[in-house]
Amino acid sequence: MPQTIAVLDFGSQLTQVIARRIRECQVYSKIFHFSTSAEKLRQENVVGIILSGGPQSVYSRKAPHPDPAIFELGVPVLGICYGVQLMGHFLGGEVEHSKEREYGHGLLTIQKPGRLFAGLPKKVRVWNSHGDKLTKLPPGFRAIGTTENSPFAAIEDTKRNFYGIQFHPEVFHTERGVDMIRNFLVGVCAAKQDWTTRDFITHAVENIRAQVGKGRVILGLSGGVDSSVAAALLHKAIGKQLTCVFVDNGLLRKNEREYVEKLYGRHFRIDLRVVDASRLFLRRLKGVTEPEQKRKIIGRTFVEVFERSLKSIGHAEFLAQGTLYPDVIESVSIGNNPASLIKTHHNVGGLPERMKLKLVEPLRELFKDEVRQVGSVLGLPREVVWRQPFPGPGLGVRVMGEITSANLEILRNADAVLHDEMMRSGLYYKVWQSFCVFLPVKTVGVFGDERTYDYVIALRVVESTDAMTADWAKLPHDLLQRVSSRITNEVRGVGRVVFDISSKPPATIEWE
Template sequence: MPQVIAVLDFGSQLTQVIARRIRECQVYSKIYHYSTPAAQLKAEGVIGLIFSGGPQSVYAKGAPHPDPAVFELGVPILGICYGVQLMGHFLGGEVEKSKAREYGHGELTVRKPGKLFAGLPRKLRIWNSHGDKLTRLPPGFVATATSDNSPFSGIEDAKRRYYGIQFHPEVFHTERGVDIIRNFLVGVCGAQQDWTTRDFIDHAVDEIRTKVGSSRVILGLSGGVDSSVAAALLHKAIGRQLTCVFVDNGLLRKGEREQVESLYQRNFRVDVRVVDASRTFLRRLKGITEPEQKRKIIGRTFVEVFEKSLKAVGHADFLGQGTLYPDVIESVSIGNNPASLIKTHHNVGGLPARMKLKLIEPLRELFKDEVRAVGAALGLPREVVWRQPFPGPGLGVRVMGDITGAKLDILRNADAILQEEMMSSGYYYKVWQSFCVFLPVQTVGVFGDERTYDYVIALRIVESTDAMTADWAKLPHDLIQKISSRITNEVRGVGRVVLDVSSKPPATIEWE
């Protein structure tokens, strides 16, 4: 097993991004609850700790604090944002509320490179997100970097190997952020850069075989990257013990059911059973407009369909799912974690008590780009590995407002045009995601010589590497114009096309 860098999660929505950046440096990372005992971290071979950011104040009632014994482990510690404030609080410094919350771009001036800023420019563009700040250093620390609103944006105690930064190096908005993290991993912790995709596959296969034994696994196959790679990984580990079920929930893209049937049954010789439950899903979604309610209905119905599928498949002990890290972090509620709830995911949160299947999620610790790398290493074709992400609830969260068959048809036809043009222009594989959103808004237009009163389609096209942060893609104007023109001319019921130019944060990639 490789060396472990532990990320203590204090509730930041970016905790998983920190873990991902560590793996980009080919170092194995593992996320732990903030209260994990120091003895457990020591027993698991942790060679360095990173304290994540978090939404609370270190002085707030019930604020998440680590086991104080972590400071006695003798391993290097890096505190990020809330993490550096924790270090100040525990080690004898002072933290105060800032006069104004710092959010967004800032400029960092490196005063003393030390090991953390070694080899980096004196001036760096950084990303801030905090309301408190360190105002007095703990004994033994010196300031290494400053920003406009903080004299202690970078601090260090080189003797004890404690480091802290008030900004977020894990996001792409921070210049040379990964280099800062790498300096901590290699220059401070002495970590070996030996964590690879093949390591993950070998470890996952062994883990699956140990967990499953001679039991059978049923997996929901959507045809997307996540479920396809999960299926390939499970199939590599247990072969014919795996049966995949493709559920037509009535919320699929145009021609998707036929494509999945052709691809997996004919080409991969995987045992795939197709279940048409579209009427059930649409009946239960009738009149529902609230996004969270939609997701929960789709999730519950999905599980029920699987229960019924078991009778046709035969006995199975495990339900396989393609759950990823971003799914998990965005589904965490305040009740069991200090992170704030963003949205729930239909395949996160376990199974109902009545269901006898146990859950197996071989990709739960991976981000999308890692999943693609695993898929490629397992021999999946490019059109599967590099297929753009598609939400579990399907078009159910891309039709704003209530869902009807007519609205779904409009959205399917519009989205088919968008995907066709993205493919033909070569931009499909250059962006992270491109899709249409149906807006329940009708606007006046003119078609021929007649007045129209039709719906609006929004184009959402973003660039990202891990889905935790994203920027809208700046495509050529003539391509956007062609897509818009085709949709308004070829899709009956659409009179206007708009372009979403929001970034994540503050917006999410999906609209619901």
């Protein structure tokens, strides 16, 4: 079992970011529910604990509190924001509501660098987000940094290796924040920086072989990053014991099916079964315009088609999924979980009992960026590893209104033009997503001397780091002109192209 840095989650929207920053320092991290017992952490080979931020006050009736015994484990502890307030509350200090809430940029003045701030300048811009603050230090602590409104913005107890900071080092807004985290991991916890992609692959292959034995594994391959990397990793581990099923639902991008068949069936020589269910999907979607109803029909039909394909393949014992670590964390369902939003992810949870398959999730310890690194090491091409996110319901949520074969064909051709131009410009891999949306609206136009009455295509191009927030990409005007000109000239049925300049929030990235 690798050395682990435990991140106790008290409901912060940034808990996953903390865990990612730790792994960027090549140290293994794992997120635990705030109530996890000290004994459980000891069993997990924990060499350091980070207490996340959170939306509550330590004095709130429903405030999440940790097992007090974590402070007696003998391992270093770093409290961030709500975490430092917890330390003050549990270890004999005092916390009060601040007269002036600190939110946004602040200036940290480092009084005593010590091990936490080693190598940092005396003044650092930091990001604050708190209403309460520490007003009296617990016994054994001293202040090592201040901000405009907090004399105890950073504290330490070097004897017990306890540290607390009122700001957020994990966000990009905090200067040298990753250096602070690295100082805690390496300088304080003495954690080994041995969490590498190749080590993960070696351990994952061993674990897959141990779990599967000589059994047969089925994987629903979509052609996206997660399922593609899962397929490559499983194939490396168990070879011919893996069978991949690719369902053509009629809602794919242009030439998607052919590309998947060529890459996985011929290049990687994976046992790939392609199921053409496009007519079934389109028949069930006929006349449906409500977005949520579309999603449910597509989801139910996929499960039905996938189950039917299993019968034709023969006996299998395992179902593999490309579940990632954020999916697992977001799907936690504990009655007193403090997070303000918990969602159930389609990749996590119980399988239909009638399937009677055991679950294999080889990527469930990884974040998205780590999955891409694994895919690169396994030899997947760049256009797969770094491909942009694509919604599970496919083009079904990019055709506004009723989904028809004709409307899908228009959208596919327009989307192919945008993709081609984004690749030519070198911007495809620099934005989060770039795609077209079909609008069931006709507008008047002129081609030559003839009047036309054709549909509208919307371009959606956004920049983001995690899809939680996004801003519309400021594309060069000459690129937009080329895309618009090509779509209206090359795609029959389109008479107008518009560019979506909505940010998230308030808009979502996808239109449905």
